[in-house]
Amino acid sequence: MENSNSIANEKIIQDLLPQKFGRSGKIWTGILVAFCLVGLFAYYRQLRYGLIVTSMRDYVSWGIYISNFVFFVAISLVGSLITAVFRLADVHWSTPLTRIAEIIAVAAIIFASLIIIVDMGSPERFYNLFIHGRLQSPIIWDVIVITTYFFISILLLYFPLLPDIKILLRFKEKNGARLHKFYGFIGSFWKGTPEQFKLSEKAINILCITIIPVAFSIHTVTSWLFATTYRPGWDSTNFGAYFISGAFLVGAGGVVVAMYVFRKSYHLEKYITADHFEKMGRIVVLLALLYLYFNVNEYLVPAFKMKKSEEAHLNGLFTGEFAPLFWFAISVGMLIPIVILLFKRGRRPLPVFIAGIMVVVGAWFKRYLIVTPTLLHPFLPMTNVPDNYRHYFPSWEEWAIALGSLAGAMLVITILSRIFPIIPIQETITEQHETAE
Amino acid sequence: MKLLNKNIIGFLSIILLLSSYDALSQDAQKGDLSVGLNYFVNNNKVPYLLVKVKTKVDGKFKPVSAIDLNLFLDKDSAGTLIGKVVTNEKGEATAIIPATLKNQWHSSVKHTFLASFEGNKKYESAKADLTVGKAKILIDTTSDRKITATVLEMKDTSWIPVKGVELKIAVRRLDADLSVNETASFTTDSTGQASADFKRDSIPGDIKGNIVLVAKIEDNDQYGNLLIEQTVPWGSKFVAVNNFDRRTLFATRDKTPIWLLFMAYSIVITVWGILISLVISIFKIKKLGEA
Numbered sequence: 001m002e003n004s005n006s007i008a009n010e011k012i013i014q015d016l017l018p019q020k021f022g023r024s025g026k027i028w029t030g031i032l033v034a035f036c037l038v039g040l041f042a043y044y045r046q047l048r049y050g051l052i053v054t055s056m057r058d059y060v061s062w063g064i065y066i067s068n069f070v071f072f073v074a075i076s077l078v079g080s081l082i083t084a085v086f087r088l089a090d091v092h093w094s095t096p097l098t099r100i101a102e103i104i105a106v107a108a109i110i111f112a113s114l115i116i117i118v119d120m121g122s123p124e125r126f127y128n129l130f131i132h133g134r135l136q137s138p139i140i141w142d143v144i145v146i147t148t149y150f151f152i153s154i155l156l157l158y159f160p161l162l163p164d165i166k167i168l169l170r171f172k173e174k175n176g177a178r179l180h181k182f183y184g185f186i187g188s189f190w191k192g193t194p195e196q197f198k199l200s201e202k203a204i205n206i207l208c209i210t211i212i213p214v215a216f217s218i219h220t221v222t223s224w225l226f227a228t229t230y231r232p233g234w235d236s237t238n239f240g241a242y243f244i245s246g247a248f249l250v251g252a253g254g255v256v257v258a259m260y261v262f263r264k265s266y267h268l269e270k271y272i273t274a275d276h277f278e279k280m281g282r283i284v285v286l287l288a289l290l291y292l293y294f295n296v297n298e299y300l301v302p303a304f305k306m307k308k309s310e311e312a313h314l315n316g317l318f319t320g321e322f323a324p325l326f327w328f329a330i331s332v333g334m335l336i337p338i339v340i341l342l343f344k345r346g347r348r349p350l351p352v353f354i355a356g357i358m359v360v361v362g363a364w365f366k367r368y369l370i371v372t373p374t375l376l377h378p379f380l381p382m383t384n385v386p387d388n389y390r391h392y393f394p395s396w397e398e399w400a401i402a403l404g405s406l407a408g409a410m411l412v413i414t415i416l417s418r419i420f421p422i423i424p425i426q427e428t429i430t431e432q433h434e435t436a437e
Numbered sequence: 438m439k440l441l442n443k444n445i446i447g448f449l450s451i452i453l454l455l456s457s458y459d460a461l462s463q464d465a466q467k468g469d470l471s472v473g474l475n476y477f478v479n480n481n482k483v484p485y486l487l488v489k490v491k492t493k494v495d496g497k498f499k500p501v502s503a504i505d506l507n508l509f510l511d512k513d514s515a516g517t518l519i520g521k522v523v524t525n526e527k528g529e530a531t532a533i534i535p536a537t538l539k540n541q542w543h544s545s546v547k548h549t550f551l552a553s554f555e556g557n558k559k560y561e562s563a564k565a566d567l568t569v570g571k572a573k574i575l576i577d578t579t580s581d582r583k584i585t586a587t588v589l590e591m592k593d594t595s596w597i598p599v600k601g602v603e604l605k606i607a608v609r610r611l612d613a614d615l616s617v618n619e620t621a622s623f624t625t626d627s628t629g630q631a632s633a634d635f636k637r638d639s640i641p642g643d644i645k646g647n648i649v650l651v652a653k654i655e656d657n658d659q660y661g662n663l664l665i666e667q668t669v670p671w672g673s674k675f676v677a678v679n680n681f682d683r684r685t686l687f688a689t690r691d692k693t694p695i696w697l698l699f700m701a702y703s704i705v706i707t708v709w710g711i712l713i714s715l716v717i718s719i720f721k722i723k724k725l726g727e728a
Contacts, residue, residue, distance in 0.1 A: 134690040135701055144701075148708055155715055162722070189726030196722050203718045210711055 009429050013167055016425045017174065018418055019266060025414075032411040039404015042397040043118060051121040053397045059382060060375045060392040064402045065119035067368040071250070072112035072409065073146070073222050074243070074363065078251025079105025079153050080215035084208035093279060095431055096271045096423045100258045102157040103420075104251075107412035109150045111405045118401055138224040145218040152211045159204050162190040163197075163426035179419065219244045226370070232313035233374035236302075242294040246363065249287040253337075253359030256280045258413070260353035262422050271423050274349055281347030284355065285338055292334045313377040321391075322373050325365055333362020467556075468492050470501060472565035474552050476661030481573045485533040488552050490524045492560065500528025504560070508532050509551040510541055517541060519550070546571050546591040572599065572660040576652045576667045582635035584617060586652035588625050590660065598629025602654060606633040608640060609649040609666065615640070617650070635671060642672020 021029060046053050056063045082101035086094040117123050133140045165187030172180045190196060223243035226234040236242070259280065263272040302310050303318070317326045337355040340346040346355070372392055382390055394402070473489040488506055491498040501524060508519040519538065522530035534542060542548070549568040556562035571591040578584050584606050589596035602625045607614035615637065623631035635650075642648040648671055653664040684694045 132690065135693045135697060136686045136688070136690075141701075144705060148705075148712070151712055155712070158719075159715075189723040191726045193725060195725050199718050199722050199725070203715050206711060206715060210708065214708060 008432065012429055012432065013425055015268070015270065016421045016423050016428065017168070017171060018421055021418060025265065025418075029411070029414055032407045032414065035407030036404050036411060039401045039407065042400035042404065045397055046118070046121070046401070047123075053395060055388075055392055055395045055398065057389045057392075058385065059378060059389055060372055062119070062371050062375060063392060064368060064372075064394045064398050065115055067364070067371045068402045068405055069112050069115045069119065070222060070243075070367040070371065071364050072108045072115065072405075073218060074247035074250045074367070075254045075360075076105045076108035076112060076149065076153070076251070077215050077219060077244070077247035078108075078255050079156060080211045081248055081251055082255060083156055084211045084215075087204070087208050088212075092431060093276065095427050096268075097255060097259060097276065097280070098160065098427075099157075099420065099422055099424050100262065101251075101255050102153065102160075103413050103416045103422075104254050104258060105153045106150075106157055107409040107416070109146065109153055110412060111409045113146055113150065114408075115402075115405050118405070138221055138228050141221045142218075142225060145214060145221050149211075149214050149218045152207060152214055156204070156207045156211060158186075159200055159207065160424055160427065161420060162187050162200060163192060164421050164424060166190045166192055167425050168421070182419070216244060219247045226374075231374050231379075232310045232377050233370070236298060238294060238297050242291075242298055245287065245291045245294050246366065249284070249291045249334075250360060250363035252280065252284045252287050253356045253363065256284060256352050256356035257360060260349055260356070262417065263349070266422065268423060271428065277349045277352040278344075278347045281341045281352045281355070284352070284359065285341035288334050288338045288341070288359065292338065295330065295334070309379060313373060316373055316377065317369065322369060326369055329362045329366040329369055331362075332358045333366050334359075337362075466559075467561050468559060470504065470554060470560045470563040471498065472506070472552050472554060472563045474550055474565050474567035475656075476550065476567060476569045477664070478573070478661070479664045480666055483533050485531055486519065486550055486552075488522060488524070488530045488532075488565075490528045490530075490554070490563075500524070500526070501560070502526045502528060504528075504530075504554055505557075506530060507553050507555075509553070510534065510538050511545075511549050511551075513551055513553065546593070567661070569661045570659050572654075572663060574604070574652055574654060574663045574665045576650065576665045578650065578667060578669055582671060583632055584635060584650055584652070585630050585632045586623070586625075586665070587628075587630045588654065588660075588663075589629055598625070598627070600625055600627045600629065602629075602657065602660070604631055604652055604654045606631065606650070606652050608637055609651050614651055614653075638671075640672050641675050642670070644675050644677070646670050646672045646674040648672035 042053075054063065054065075078101045082094055083098045087098075117126050120126060129140065129143055133143070135141075165183050168175060168183050169180070169188060175183065220240040220243065223239040227236055227239035229235070256277065259272050259276065263269060299314070299317070303314050306314065316322050337358050340351050340355045345351070376390065376392065469492065471491045471493075473491070475487040475489070476484060477487060478484045486508060488508070490501045490504045490506070492501050493499075504524045506522050506524070507513075508522060510517045510519050517538065519534060520532040522532050524530045547568060547570045549566055552565045554560070554563045573589050573596065575587040575589070576584065577587070586604055586606055588599045588602045588604065590599045591597075603622050604625065605614070605616065605622050607616050617633050618636040620633065623633060625631045631652075640648060647668050650667045650669055651664060653662070654660055655662055657663070682692070684692045686694065686697070688694075
């Protein structure tokens with residue numbers, strides 16, 4: 001019996017060890033690097049010539065950079081959803097998904113921080129936040145919670161990794177010298193003693209409890225960047241809950257997309273099963289319905305009252321300049337995924353993957369619609385400004401930097417999945433044993 | 438030769454016709470200007486002129502900027518030139534009576550001011566004149582808060598009180614003057630005086646309670662615009678309330694409200710305390726492994 005367990009364990013380990021990039025992996029990485037380089041070149045131009053290379057002007061001072069920031073902040077919530085909430089609720093089926101969620105969270109929060117610095121124009125202005133920042137400003141709260149969330153996400157990725165590092169250190173030749181040295185540096189001290197496990201479990205539990213209020217804070221504070229201003233479209237008490245529900249949705253959407261891609265790429269069908277897609281599909285549809293509910297509150301209630309100050313903004317979204325994008329974001333980001341995922345046949349891997357992509361793409365455009373149209377509808381009419389101040393379409397530099405940051409986040413996910421097991425090995429073995437018993 | 442002469446005459450006729458047509462067409466496009474002259478003496482100091490230039494567009498008067506005007510004293514000649522002025526975006530221009538015209542100024546108790554515009558591509562030439570007599574206004578106050586304004590005009594070489602001149606006695610405020618009591622305007626009696634009781638007791642003044650009283654004659658046909666001011670300590674003292682000294686949400690960083698500092702630092706210390714303890718756990722795990 002012990003021998004057969006050992007063979008099963010070895011099989012799991014072999015299945016789940018990080019794999020070198022194949023041809024498609026190299027092409028994928030190459031494409032991401034190319035996007036990042038173009039983004040870096042665009043950023044160089046922005047540093048060289050200033051923010052004038054963007055289409056942001058006096059009125060639209062928050063364009064796709066801030067949309068991107070809100071998107072990254074939103075998708076990073078997945079770490080707390082899949083890891084913390086499910087772990088505290090003693091949900092075991094999500095174990096193969098935890099590492100994916102943690103990696104996405106780390107990658108997203110890194111680029112959320114970076115894109116803010118990009119939006120500032122000159123990066124040294126970031127320093128001014130610390131020397132001139134006011135604690136009364138939600139921007140400082142955001143800096144604090146993002147830093148805290150980043151640190152928690154790193155710890156939440158690190159602690160569950162320790163037992164896997166011990167396993168990885170057994171495969172020196174397969175790892176290669178440099179990677180082996182890196183594993184040794186970050187976890188050679190892990191011997192798997194009961195005391196170490198006890199300390200690690202305790203730390204993970206504390207992290208899971210801590211990350212939930214911090215994650216709620218990061219999304220609420222990000223929503224307050226908008227909601228604490230008196231502007232059409234932002235002046236809402238609904239914004240905190242609206243942002244959190246949207247973040248849960250895009251986070252879950254991101255996980256199902258990553259699940260499908262890793263399952264296909266690394267042949268993990270035995271570990272990320274159709275049942276995982278079925279369950280995640282249910283979660284995504286629930287979250288999509290919840291987010292739709294908040295959208296109804298956010299748009300229909302003001303539209304029913306149609307205050308003069310809100311009229312131009314709402315008409316712009318419903319039937320005006322932003323209508324195609326608005327209805328695209330609502331239908332692709334919520335309605336169609338709901339229709340797909342409400343039915344059992346829609347919760348098979350491929351439809352769930354497609355619905356996940358729709359949710360993520362819809363979510364990105366939804367963030368753009370939250371940020372930009374409001375800025376084009378100030379309370380005082382725009383006077384004596386050039387015509388291009390009245391509209392906003394990002395410059396190629398903005399697109400390149402935004403796409404570069406998205407590619408960068410995916411590159412971080414790709415690299416971390418190359419370095420670390422994408423499914424926790426030790427936890428999978430432990431659960432297999434518990435199931436067998 | 439005759440043919441040549443005919444051709445030359447025909448050609449010249451066409452040129453003449455065209456040029457006259459062009460001149461006519463230009464004339465047809467030119468607008469008419471309305472030039473207004475106003476005379477001011479503030480606090481019995483150097484008089485100055487205010488010129489206002491307007492034109493009618495779609496039935497409404499609109500100010501005209503960049504109009505060059507020559508201003509003269511009494512007659513249109515180089516020796517009596519007050520100055521050359523150009524109107525601003527409000528269609529206005531000002532000029533003081535220069536010291537060079539001192540003798541001319543003292544030679545008479547009544548003067549005529551002339552403004553002339555020579556015309557340009559857009560507007561026809563225009564002129565205006567204004568005749569005013571030399572006058573002055575005095576202001577006096579008593580301890581029982583009574584204000585007396587006296588209007589005097591120059592006759593020969595002496596100042597004579599003027600009866601029946603309408604004037605206003607008011608308090609200077611930021612955008613306009615506020616009448617000192619419920620009476621909007623006053624008229625001078627045979628002694629040239631008009632009196633008003635000050636009834637704005639609680640009006641805010643500066644930090645010492647000073648307010649500025651003003652007596653003024655506006656758009657008078659004979660004397661133009663005369664104004665005199667006097668500062669009196671009749672207002673309530675202004676006490677500056679500086680909110681930036683308080684701890685508020687809109688204050689500077691060193692004036693953050695205590696409750697916000699307490700809440701923010703409590704949360705940050707608690708969360709980062711937990712995180713630091715978790716980092717210590719890593720070292721404990723490391724120590725256990727090395728042991």
